[in-house]
Amino acid sequence: MLQTTEVPSPLAEPSAFRQTFFAAYRWMLLARLLEEKIASLYRGGKIIGGVFLGRGQEALSVAVGMALQKGDIFAPLIRDQAGRLAFGESLLDCTRTYMGSRLGPMRGRDGNVHRGRPREGMFAMISHLGAMIPAVVGALLARRFRGVTGTVGATCLGDGATSTGAFHEGLNMAAVEKLPLIVVVANNQYAYSTPNARQFACEDLVDKAVGYGVTGHRLDATDLETCLRVLNKAVANARDGGGPQLVVASLLRLAGHGEHDDAHYIDDRLRESRLGLDCLKVAEQRLLAEGWADESALHGLENNAQRQIDEAVATTLREPAPDPNVEDWCALATRHLSESSHAE
Amino acid sequence: MITYLEAIREAQARALADDPRVYIYGQDVGAFGGAFKATKNLAQEFPGRVLDSPISEDAMVGSAIGAAIEGMRPIIEMQFADFSTVGFNQIVNHAATLHWRTNVPCPITIRLPSGGTAGAGPFHSQSMEALYAHYPGLIVMTPATVEDAYSMLLEAVAIDDPVIFCEHKYLYYHLKADALPTEAMPTGKARIARAGRDATIVTYSAMVHESLACAEELALEGWEIEVIDLRTIKPLDTDTVLASVARTGRLLAVGEAFPWGGVTAEILARVATEGFGLLDAPPMRLNAKDTPVPYHPNLWGTHRPTAKTISARMRDLLRL
Ligand SMILES: Cc1ncc(C[n+]2csc(CCOP(=O)(O)OP(=O)(O)O)c2C)c(N)n1
Ligand SMILES: [Mg+2]
Numbered sequence: 126m127l128q129t130t131e132v133p134s135p136l137a138e139p140s141a142f143r144q145t146f147f148a149a150y151r152w153m154l155l156a157r158l159l160e161e162k163i164a165s166l167y168r169g170g171k172i173i174g175g176v177f178l179g180r181g182q183e184a185l186s187v188a189v190g191m192a193l194q195k196g197d198i199f200a201p202l203i204r205d206q207a208g209r210l211a212f213g214e215s216l217l218d219c220t221r222t223y224m225g226s227r228l229g230p231m232r233g234r235d236g237n238v239h240r241g242r243p244r245e246g247m248f249a250m251i252s253h254l255g256a257m258i259p260a261v262v263g264a265l266l267a268r269r270f271r272g273v274t275g276t277v278g279a280t281c282l283g284d285g286a287t288s289t290g291a292f293h294e295g296l297n298m299a300a301v302e303k304l305p306l307i308v309v310v311a312n313n314q315y316a317y318s319t320p321n322a323r324q325f326a327c328e329d330l331v332d333k334a335v336g337y338g339v340t341g342h343r344l345d346a347t348d349l350e351t352c353l354r355v356l357n358k359a360v361a362n363a364r365d366g367g368g369p370q371l372v373v374a375s376l377l378r379l380a381g382h383g384e385h386d387d388a389h390y391i392d393d394r395l396r397e398s399r400l401g402l403d404c405l406k407v408a409e410q411r412l413l414a415e416g417w418a419d420e421s422a423l424h425g426l427e428n429n430a431q432r433q434i435d436e437a438v439a440t441t442l443r444e445p446a447p448d449p450n451v452e453d454w455c456a457l458a459t460r461h462l463s464e465s466s467h468a469e
Numbered sequence: 470m471i472t473y474l475e476a477i478r479e480a481q482a483r484a485l486a487d488d489p490r491v492y493i494y495g496q497d498v499g500a501f502g503g504a505f506k507a508t509k510n511l512a513q514e515f516p517g518r519v520l521d522s523p524i525s526e527d528a529m530v531g532s533a534i535g536a537a538i539e540g541m542r543p544i545i546e547m548q549f550a551d552f553s554t555v556g557f558n559q560i561v562n563h564a565a566t567l568h569w570r571t572n573v574p575c576p577i578t579i580r581l582p583s584g585g586t587a588g589a590g591p592f593h594s595q596s597m598e599a600l601y602a603h604y605p606g607l608i609v610m611t612p613a614t615v616e617d618a619y620s621m622l623l624e625a626v627a628i629d630d631p632v633i634f635c636e637h638k639y640l641y642y643h644l645k646a647d648a649l650p651t652e653a654m655p656t657g658k659a660r661i662a663r664a665g666r667d668a669t670i671v672t673y674s675a676m677v678h679e680s681l682a683c684a685e686e687l688a689l690e691g692w693e694i695e696v697i698d699l700r701t702i703k704p705l706d707t708d709t710v711l712a713s714v715a716r717t718g719r720l721l722a723v724g725e726a727f728p729w730g731g732v733t734a735e736i737l738a739r740v741a742t743e744g745f746g747l748l749d750a751p752p753m754r755l756n757a758k759d760t761p762v763p764y765h766p767n768l769w770g771t772h773r774p775t776a777k778t779i780s781a782r783m784r785d786l787l788r789l
Contacts, residue, residue, distance in 0.1 A: 236764035
């Protein structure tokens with residue numbers, strides 16, 4: 126069942142491929158610079174709580190976002206800034222959520238990576254790892270009930286999250302129902318400080334696909350082209366009725382678990398290995414080597430991205446913080462059943 | 470000086486040193502020393518006994534139960550209290566019922582980094598004590614001081630029942646003491662944190678400190694507020710509460726958890742049923758609001774009780 130990168134690619138046509146690659150690179154760059162800005166706002170005390178970066182994981186994430194279409198479901202996780210952007214999340218949704226703006230999708234109620242627009246197919250993760258998989262399964266089930274065809278659901282998680290019961294239950298359920306689910310595991314070799322050797326004992330996480338009876342894909346996620354090809358294939362398989370797809374990508378997170386963490390526990394040999402390559406730099410070198418862009422074009426892209434980011438941040442900084450006195454302290458949709466005034 | 474967090478580390482070091490049956494299992498507790506550093510250096514000091522677990526709360530608790538049956542005394546660290554819900558089944562259905570069903574005790578300690586801090590949001594802020602206290606067969610500890618964090622954790626490991634140890638993250642670094650305690654109050658006994666005669670605040674964990682600040686503020690206005698620190702919420706020291714209400718005639722119960730049911734409701738129910746005649750005014754309570762814990766500090770600061778809102782509620786009570 127294991128499918129590797131040799132599969133014929135829907136991106137075979139050279140100019141289409143070049144366009145896709147270029148678009149992906151732009152999202153990656155935007156995500157990288159946006160996250161750098163978020164990190165600096167955090168260091169400057171403008172963001173309270175945690176900041177979790179996807180540095181080094183942009184190629185994989187963007188490939189997920191780009192393989193999906195409008196109308197699909199995407200449940201990203203903590204390191205999916207690039208995929209979120211490619212799927213259609215605005216910069217403002219990110220900055221507003223991090224800074225707790227009342228105008229953001231989470232209205233200051235939830236923060237940082239815990240954001241989404243479920244009605245637009247972008248689920249808002251809860252922290253509990255694995256929990257989003259069964260939720261996407263249910264959404265796909267609902268679409269089957271409603272007779273909606275041709276859409277898929279994708280969700281991302283880390284190596285560590287594969288140890289949860291929810292991962293097992295969700296993937297198994299999707300397999301039983303043969304749903305168009307794509308589960309993307311970013312195997313960055315660590316879950317916080319815990320190395321894979323303390324997380325699972327199978328040789329390769331993709332081996333789990335066989336156990337669930339789903340198609341497995343394995344890839345090196347430092348290479349953007351590989352990511353685009355494999356994710357396209359996996360999503361196409363799911364869309365064409367091939368059932369759930371488990372994608373396991375090898376890479377390294379080039380940041381701390383969160384910005385509070387110096388990641389000293391990451392093995393230097395891993396950092397120096399292929400996995401330690403920065404996917405953004407690799408993609409950039411490819412652009413230059415193929416002659417798809419020159420230095421000045423890249424520079425232009427960077428300036429453009431930086432300007433968009435600065436604009437989003439400036440807008441957000443001017444926006445009102447949530448005001449507890451006008452906040453609607455009601456957790457229910459059925460308002461008349463709310464009893465909050467009695468209880469507190 | 471020793472912090473609340475260091476006291477928790479020291480208690481675990483002592484438990485590991487004193488009892489070969491003790492081991493610690495949790496995510497990142499090994500070489501890394503835990504997400505909050507509550508197990509700092511313990512893996513080095515006690516090789517093979519402080520182990521990183523996979524992200525598998527259900528199995529973390531389940532395995533502790535099995536190990537306890539075999540005579541071990543596991544300490545399970547949840548990375549955050551909020552994630553203990555993933556192990557809920559094993560805690561409330563297995564650990565809590567084991568002794569009652571089989572006469573075999575289940576001496577496990579489950580550490581829950583609990584409560585809110587600014588910016589932590591809905592899934593890294595919860596206070597879960599009432600949920601666990603609801604289940605027969607569990608002991609629920611909620612230490613409010615450095616001394617209690619130390620001595621109660623040692624007691625938790627020694628007790629032959631499953632103990633849910635709710636350690637408050639806000640107190641981790643904020644609270645300091647001169648030294649570790651050499652003696653401890655018995656488990657299940659509440660402490661009078663501040664004596665007074667005009668009204669009683671019954672509370673626990675971080676809210677003890679907000680309540681003490683309220684008492685301080687009202688003292689400037691001439692009121693003497695008694696503050697009771699429950700220390701354990703299950704068992705709940707009803708006698709100490711009733712004795713205090715007998716002296717003051719007024720009761721305000723304060724908790725950081727969600728309002729429905731919960732510890733403050735339990736306190737009011739007990740005082741109303743067992744001490745109705747002691748009350749000079751209707752008993753009151755103050756909890757967090759009936760919504761998930763919000764992310765933005767503005768909202769968070771209003772969601773949970775603070776010295777300011779406790780004082781306001783107390784002024785209402787004193788006027789009655
Ligand atoms: C059920 C659950 N337990 C514990 C945590 C705390 N936690 C947050 S992230 C994390 C590590 C995640 O590692 P991995 O899944 O590999 O993702 P990565 O951070 O490496 O991208 C842990 C233990 C959690 N969020 N959910
Ligand atoms: Mg990981």
